[in-house]
Amino acid sequence: MTTIFDVAKKAGVSKSTVSRVLTNKGYVNKKTRQKVEKAISEVGYIPNYLARNFRNSQTRTIGFIINGSIKLLGEFIEKFIKVAESFAYEVVIYSSDSDPVKEKQYLDLLKYKQIDGLFILTRANDWQVIEPYSKYGPIATWHRVESTKIYSAYVDHYYIYAAILQNLRKNGHKYVGFVLNSARSQNMLSANDAIKKQEAMGLKTWKYICATQENYGESSAQSFLKLSEKPKVVFIYADYVAGMFMKKLRELDETVANQTQVISLDNSIISELLDITSIDLDIDTQAYNEFVYIYNNLNAVSLPLKKIRLKLAVRKSFTQIDPECFPEYRIIK
Amino acid sequence: MTTIFDVAKKAGVSKSTVSRVLTNKGYVNKKTRQKVEKAISEVGYIPNYLARNFRNSQTRTIGFIINGSIKLLGEFIEKFIKVAESFAYEVVIYSSDSDPVKEKQYLDLLKYKQIDGLFILTRANDWQVIEPYSKYGPIATWHRVESTKIYSAYVDHYYIYAAILQNLRKNGHKYVGFVLNSARSQNMLSANDAIKKQEAMGLKTWKYICATQENYGESSAQSFLKLSEKPKVVFIYADYVAGMFMKKLRELDETVANQTQVISLDNSIISELLDITSIDLDIDTQAYNEFVYIYNNLNAVSLPLKKIRLKLAVRKSFTQIDPECFPEYRIIK
């Protein structure tokens, strides 16, 4: 293995000079620089990042914790990686399997200087447990969290639900169905707030809370069919679930299926293939912001975050869109 | 930051002794060990992996290059990461965007000792370019490749296509449609071999080659509809494409859509939601084998690879299954 010492010997200079041309720091005479560069290629020098990182005590690596299924998160991860890449950072993926113990191990990596910063897709531990780790390095998450120490590029679901409901009311709907996630997340609490507000204003609702991530769509459809009076439109919290819901509904009762309109969240390939009207949460910008927050903290800079722009992808499952109700949205198609 | 020196001081021993208990190497008296362990927790010692890796000149990190869209590869990545984790390895994801230059940079990481091994989902450079890098560390891929230096846990598509075609012939089909990927991959060449063999035995075929990864399903459906005589069954190389094909077909001609049977590859959430009969390529085992190959090479051991077990997930889009034609398959549902 060649080291800067070999290069120095070849070029007839000192190690420091070689280091200076390598890192582009400090002054170095043009001619010496050329000599060194020539020597570098002559001896086939390969920088040892292990040594460099050790010396600089930095990894230029961000940890990224997923919690089980990344089926539909590919897009987010991909964008995050690309942004990181553009800032010369690497991304290591860890799988916590929603196990608090495992998650803590990864949190420890921040202490152990194995990573510079950490992104947690969905947490397994309480925020109180996670928060203290932020002193070892910046932490960001996709979960909405009220903390000054942990960043989240969340979209407030209150406004999403409020806008959709306002639209529905304008179109004369007085009875609306919801399939909600049981996760004790801020997003679902916000959604509930928006729903409650409309209920107070006379909206009749049917709500189905998904207990787990499995069979959600199916059981919600079964429950829906048991209703004596059924809402004409159902707002479902994720494409995947909406897909399952529609599939099961069609299987069990084609007539009802044809009469039921559906709106969902994610605008993924699933809503595209199943022609479901779905809200696009601007994942790309979210991923960008998440990384940039970490980057800013690591490098004591403050690059601006981008504004998240929601879009409503209008498809067959629901078409009565009143543009006025979506001031911040961009309706597509 | 606490170092082994702090621990040594506290325990009243030398750095070497601390190192020995930390790494569990060499002899160390029980009592001294206890003293050291006590000191470790007392001073709150945190090992510096940066230093350790530098000293050991290893990263315990495997690079994982994706080439653009990991929408449907989540499952594979996830499994790969979990296996790696169980062997105390980490996985860094890189995105090559199918750019040969970028890919080369990641290949260089192997040289630079930034990673111990490399997995390439789909390559951007020719294998001849990639192969030489294997001297810096083990390389594996998901692409089928004929090389002794690069491993691939591929499933020979010849057998898949042969088995499906044999089944179709047993069921009396004399005319079969195919939507194939244009990628100059071994898999598609093998598929073609299997198809040609049946053509030689009198099978009539319609073939559509997808040029790019976009609009594939749509254009194949349009092309299909222009046929004066249409095959009753179409075999499509991926769920995503099959979904698009069916969607477009239904949009343009419901009658034809209802008469057309579809089989595809992947058995992903898409085929589940769209009720497409699909072949499960046992991704989990493939991911396991890919990692274990790398692990074996890195650690000069030879843990056995697992046998890949294909499954046919039978759904509404195609039901005429003759079990005898799938000796190696497991038919589900």
Place this chain on the structure above:
DNA sequence: CTGTTAGCGCCTTCAG
């Protein structure tokens, strides 16, 4: 502008 020097934290001979 360049060379000398002194570590970073850890592991591993080599003596004792």
Place this chain on the structure above:
DNA sequence: CTGAAGGCGCTAACAG
């Protein structure tokens, strides 16, 4: 069984 010493490759003061 334990301690002393050296060095992995690189960078950053500090002199010159």
